[in-house]
Amino acid sequence: MLSLSGISKHYGGLRVVDDVALEVPERGLVGLVGTNGAGKSTLFAIACGQIEADAGSVSFGGVDVTRMPARRRARLGLGRTFQVPREFASLTVLENLLAAAPRRHGESLWSVYAQWPRTVREERRLRDEAQRWLRFLNLQGVADSPAGGLSGGQKKLLELGRVLMLSPKAILLDEPFAGVNPVLIAQIADRIRELNRERGMAFLVIEHHLEALGELADRLYVMDQGRVIAQGGPAAVLADPRVHEAYMGGVV
Amino acid sequence: MASYFVAVATISLIYMLLAMGLNLQYGHTGLINFGHVAFFAAGAYASALLSLAGWPLPASFLAAMIVAALLAWPIGLLALRLADDYLAIVTLGFSETLRIVLQEEGWLTGGVQGLPGIPGLFAGLGPDARGLATLGALALCNAVAFLLLRHLVRSPYGRLIRAIRDDQTAVQALGKSAARPKTRMFMLGAMLAGLAGAFYAHFIAFLSPEQFVPLVTFYVWIAVIIGGAGSMAGAAAGSVLLLAFLEGSRFLRDALPGVSEIQMASVRLAVVGLALILCMLYRPQGLFGRRKG
Numbered sequence: 001m002l003s004l005s006g007i008s009k010h011y012g013g014l015r016v017v018d019d020v021a022l023e024v025p026e027r028g029l030v031g032l033v034g035t036n037g038a039g040k041s042t043l044f045a046i047a048c049g050q051i052e053a054d055a056g057s058v059s060f061g062g063v064d065v066t067r068m069p070a071r072r073r074a075r076l077g078l079g080r081t082f083q084v085p086r087e088f089a090s091l092t093v094l095e096n097l098l099a100a101a102p103r104r105h106g107e108s109l110w111s112v113y114a115q116w117p118r119t120v121r122e123e124r125r126l127r128d129e130a131q132r133w134l135r136f137l138n139l140q141g142v143a144d145s146p147a148g149g150l151s152g153g154q155k156k157l158l159e160l161g162r163v164l165m166l167s168p169k170a171i172l173l174d175e176p177f178a179g180v181n182p183v184l185i186a187q188i189a190d191r192i193r194e195l196n197r198e199r200g201m202a203f204l205v206i207e208h209h210l211e212a213l214g215e216l217a218d219r220l221y222v223m224d225q226g227r228v229i230a231q232g233g234p235a236a237v238l239a240d241p242r243v244h245e246a247y248m249g250g251v252v
Numbered sequence: 253m254a255s256y257f258v259a260v261a262t263i264s265l266i267y268m269l270l271a272m273g274l275n276l277q278y279g280h281t282g283l284i285n286f287g288h289v290a291f292f293a294a295g296a297y298a299s300a301l302l303s304l305a306g307w308p309l310p311a312s313f314l315a316a317m318i319v320a321a322l323l324a325w326p327i328g329l330l331a332l333r334l335a336d337d338y339l340a341i342v343t344l345g346f347s348e349t350l351r352i353v354l355q356e357e358g359w360l361t362g363g364v365q366g367l368p369g370i371p372g373l374f375a376g377l378g379p380d381a382r383g384l385a386t387l388g389a390l391a392l393c394n395a396v397a398f399l400l401l402r403h404l405v406r407s408p409y410g411r412l413i414r415a416i417r418d419d420q421t422a423v424q425a426l427g428k429s430a431a432r433p434k435t436r437m438f439m440l441g442a443m444l445a446g447l448a449g450a451f452y453a454h455f456i457a458f459l460s461p462e463q464f465v466p467l468v469t470f471y472v473w474i475a476v477i478i479g480g481a482g483s484m485a486g487a488a489a490g491s492v493l494l495l496a497f498l499e500g501s502r503f504l505r506d507a508l509p510g511v512s513e514i515q516m517a518s519v520r521l522a523v524v525g526l527a528l529i530l531c532m533l534y535r536p537q538g539l540f541g542r543r544k545g
Contacts, residue, residue, distance in 0.1 A: 048425070074427030086422035088415040090482075098408065099415040100426045106408035107428075109436060113403070123408060162426060 001026045001202045002047065002078070002170050007056035009042050016042045017053070018226035022204075024170060029196045029203045031217030031234070033210060035247060038223040040206050041083070041174070047204065048080040048172050049073045061169060075102065079163030083174040083206075085155035089148030093139055093158055096147050097130035098123070100162035126165075133161045137191060153184035160191065170202040171195075177209040185209070189216050210247070214238050222246065258383040260499050262455055265390040266448045267491040271475040272397055272484075273444030278473075279482035280405055281437040282417030284336050287327075287343030288472050290350045291320040291442035293464035295449025297354060297361060300370045300459050309373060313450045320446025321439040328435035347466060355461040366460030373454050390451055394488070397444060402484050413437055414482075471498075474524060478531050480538025489539055497524050 002024040009017040017039040024030045034040045045051045047058060049070035057066045065073050074080075088096050104126075105111050106119035134140045137157045142150060147158055156176050163171055173192070177185045189212055195201045207213040213220070213234075220237040222230040224246035230237050237243055270292060277283040295316035302312040327346055334342065354361045361367060374385040404410050413433050416423050420430045453459055471494060479490025501520040505511060511519060531538070 050425075069424075071424045071427055071429065074425060080425055082422070082425075086419045086425075088418040088422065090418055091411065091414060095411055096415075099411050099423075102427055104408055104412075107412045107433075109404075109409065112407040112409045113400075119408060162422075166427060 001028065001061060002204065003059050004043070004047060005057055007043065007046055007053045007058070009039075009046065009051070009053050015226050017046070019056075020223070020226070020228055022047075022221055022228070024202050024204045027196065027200045027202055029192070029216065029218050030205070031213040031220045032204060032206045032223065033208070033213060033220060033247070034223035037225075038246075039226040040223045043223070044172060044174055044204075044206050048078065074166060077166065077169035078172070079166050079168035079170070080172040081156065081159040081163060081174055081176065083178065085152070085159055087147040087150070087155050087158055089146065091147055092144050093147050093150070093161075094127070094130055094134065094143040096158055097133060097161050097165050098126055100165040101126045101130075102166050130161075130165065133164050136164075137161050138187065151181075151184075153180035153188070156180060156188060157184075157191075160188070164195075168201060170204070173203060173205045173207075175206055175208065177207055177212050185212055192216060210238070255380065255383060258387055260495060262383070262387050262390060262451075264492050264495040265387070265394055266452050266455070267472065267475060267495060268394050268488050269390075269397065269444050269448035269451070270472045271479070271487040271491045272394075272401060273441035273448070274472050275476050275479075275481065275484070275487035276401060276405075276437055276444070277441035279476060279480075279487070280410065280417065281413045281434055282336065283434060283438055283441075284340040285343045285438070285441070286340045286466070286469055286473075287345070287347030288441075288445055289464050289466060289468040290343070290347035291324060291445035292449040292452070292468065293347075293350060293354060293461075294323050295320045295446030296453040296459055296464075297367070297449075298446070299450035300367055300453040301360070303371050303454070304367075304369070309371070309454065313447065316450035316453075317443045317446045320449065321443040324439045324442030325435065328438040333431065344466065344469075347464075347469065351461050351464050354464070362460070364460065364462075366458055368458050370453050370457045370459065372457055373451075386451075386455060393447065393451075397447075398484060398488065405484065409433070474528055476538075478528065478538055480541025483538065483540035486538050486540030493539075494524070497527055 004020065004022045007017055007020045008015070020043060022043070032040050046053045049065065049068055057064060059065060060073060060076055060078050063076065065076070088099060091099060105122050111119050131140065134143050137160060139154065139157055139161065142154065150158060176188055180188065192203060193216065196203055205213060205217060217234055220231065220234045221228050222237060222243045229246055230240045230243050270288060274285060274288050277285050298319040299312040299316035302315050303309055327343065355364055372382060373389060374382045377385055416430045416433060423430045475490035475494040476487055478493055479486030479488065498520060501523045504519060505516055508519065
């Protein structure tokens with residue numbers, strides 16, 4: 001589904017990502033862990049097209065997207081969330097989802113003035129779809145509240161909801177559990193699992209929260225100093241001494 | 253006295269068009285345009301020169317809007333890829349450049365001597381009726397622009413431009429272009445400034461470059477901020493309040509003995525500045541704006 005190979009990225013003399021290969025299979029749920037500065041955020045940004053790699057290639061759904069900007073990758077069905085949520089703060093939660101809907105007819109000056117009835121019909125249809133996703137994410141109670149006032153965990157859910165409006169084939173989640181209370185972590189993990197199993201959406205999840213990710217992912221990659229040092233099933237990877245050394249700074 | 257009030261009302265409505273344009277750019281789309289006066293000047297000179305060349309006024313008004321919008325287009329393409337504060341600098345520089353061009357290209361614009369004898373609107377009517385008719389035409393244009401813009405900002409397109417204002421990166425991550433709607437809104441705002449310029453030219457009947465200094469831009473900013481950025485009614489109310497301050501402070505002279513005519517001009521600016529400071533202290537979201545967070 002999403003495949004990165006030979007990816008390298010330098011900043012000055014610093015090798016942030018060094019010849020990394022990563023594969024998210026169709027219907028896969030892949031986790032990417034590593035300490036701060038391991039290069040996982042850079043790799044993530046390369047995967048979604050926010051920055052370009054110095055070397056290597058990225059393909060998505062069989063299409064080479066290496067030189068494609070984030071905007072066009074999103075249109076192919078590659079959705080992403082942000083580590084620090086980027087909600088549309090002054091829009092309501094429902095409006096956030098409506099603004100995310102792709103290929104909107106109503107988002108042109110021509111259709112606003114010349115084809116208003118069609119725009120209204122489209123708006124009604126999308127409103128139903130957005131309401132369904134809000135119920136799925138348990139956000140229906142705050143649908144009409146400004147998104148800027150949500151809690152950190154709710155903002156993570158809102159970002160997921162926005163991405164779901166794209167009917168994505170794969171979703172990249174940047175630290176979905178960071179700064180989220182434990183009850184909401186379980187809820188978010190639950191929704192991710194359901195989307196993956198019932199709707200066949202592939203996921204790549206970056207996370208510090210090893211425990212939550214170990215339970216969630218069916219495959220883990222561990223990065224340290226720009227390289228992948230371990231990969232495989234979560235149980236095997238978490239038991240790997242190299243992972244302990246990198247992750248715990250050699251304390252264990 | 254009656255004609256004085258008609259004149260003040262006319263200027264208020266011209267500022268209202270300017271404020272609606274800037275509010276669309278800044279309040280709704282988040283574009284920091286410090287060169288709004290450039291598009292006002294472009295509309296004024298375009299309509300004045302074309303009418304002096306014999307064009308009928310409706311055609312010259314339309315041309316003023318088109319010229320202002322087309323002038324905004326390259327600025328949009330160039331600058332909208334920059335961060336907000338750079339756009340502010342680029343637009344401010346652009347408006348000063350345009351003013352100097354108007355000043356230096358005397359063969360076209362009359363240069364510092366100015367452009368006299370610009371035909372007024374409704375030339376067939378008597379002097380009093382003419383003022384009222386101009387005011388009526390302006391009011392109609394304001395009403396039409398208000399309704400068209402309100403429809404726009406309440407539409408899915410309006411939601412998209414507010415999303416761009418809130419977080420452009422997120423809009424792009426969702427697969428949408430932020431540059432195109434921003435350019436469109438910049439041009440639309442400039443078009444309104446061009447229309448305001450055309451009304452101004454034919455109302456004042458005389459144009460010279462020093463009428464288009466950056467202070468005009470900042471008066472419009474004051475109107476938008478006092479009224480409440482992002483609020484349609486706010487932009488309208490802010491312009492009326494601005495003119496009430498600017499003109500009302502004239503009458504302060506009776507209350508302030510011993511202040512000379514020249515000192516009075518500074519006092520008036522100080523009053524506007526003080527009003528803005530008090531507004532920021534006690535009602536930062538403006539009269540009609542929604543409180544943030």
